[in-house]
Amino acid sequence: MTNKHAFEALDKTLRDILGCRNQPFGGKVIVFGGDFRQILPVVQHGTRQDVVNASISSSYLWPTIKVLRLTKNMRLTIGCDSSNIEQTRLFAKWLLDLGEGKVGGPNDGETEIEIPDDLLIKDSLDPLSDLIEFVYPDILSNYKNKEFFEQRAVLAPTNEVVEQINNRLLEMLPGSEYEYLSSDSVCLDESFGDSFDERLYAPDILNGLNISGLPKHKLVLKVGVPVMLLRNINQKDGLCNGTRLQITSLGERVTKAQIISGTNINDMVFILIIALTPTDKSIPFNFNEDNIRFLYVLQ
DSSP states (O other): OOOHHHHHHHHHHHHHHHTOTTSGGGGOOOOOOOOTTSOOOOOTTOOHHHHHHHSGGGSTTGGGOOOOOOOSOHHHHTTOOGGGHHHHHHHHHHHHHHHTTOSSSSOSSOOOOOOOGGGOOOSOSSHHHHHHHHHSTTHHHHTTOHHHHHTOOOOOSSHHHHHHHHHHHHHHSOSOOEEEEOBOOEEOOTTTTTOOOGGGGOHHHHHTOOOTTOOOSEEEEOTTOEEEBOSOSBTTTTBOTTOEEEEEEEOSSEEEEEEOSTTSTTOEEEEEOOBOOOOOTTSSSEEOTTOBOTTTTBO
């Protein structure tokens, strides 16, 4: 995902420091990790050409890089039952072919892809409910069992779809809802001068902004629901971006949860009030440093 200019800057710096101007990175061996099947560098408001041009494959360094390819999908094969090995192998091959652009025939970056029948939920009157039932079968009988959620998740293409699935799951689970709201405020500085209009930056306006780096204004939880951390809080204790937890208790200013993934499974942790500021540089104002998005590291 890193822009090629970052690698080129490192290359020129090492050449100057080591005095080896004719060798890439000053003669040092640099190991890159990444996958072109995943997301490319993000260029705000950029065209397709801008995004491709920002990739390292468009850099003058690319001819000097040796590409090493993984040939075995370890994530799919670890813990796989022997009876499902062949089915898993075929699925892994289909994923690789999809990433390599071999599915759907020749294309210039856009093509129609036919999904295998065994991966589809067909003839559904309510696809969302059927998807939830497929991923979380008999959820009312199993939601208190943390192992039920360890290996189950729904991958969604957009945040809007994520919200739809979350709301539907929340409605299915028993218990009362607990609603957490953020507290947003603008940081006034001299750049505003006398032109500051409080009506333009009222709390309800700020709360309605969907900004990069900040989740939405309202978070609704229930005891027993699975959540995922969206921030690194304490890596030593296993509270990292992507860590999954299950809510065990909800309070006004603290939430208690049990870790169900990673290296600290079964540990009980407390999530406190967390101050977050947006990373989107296109916003014409700054948030206060004490801007609170309560518990919004959870999604």
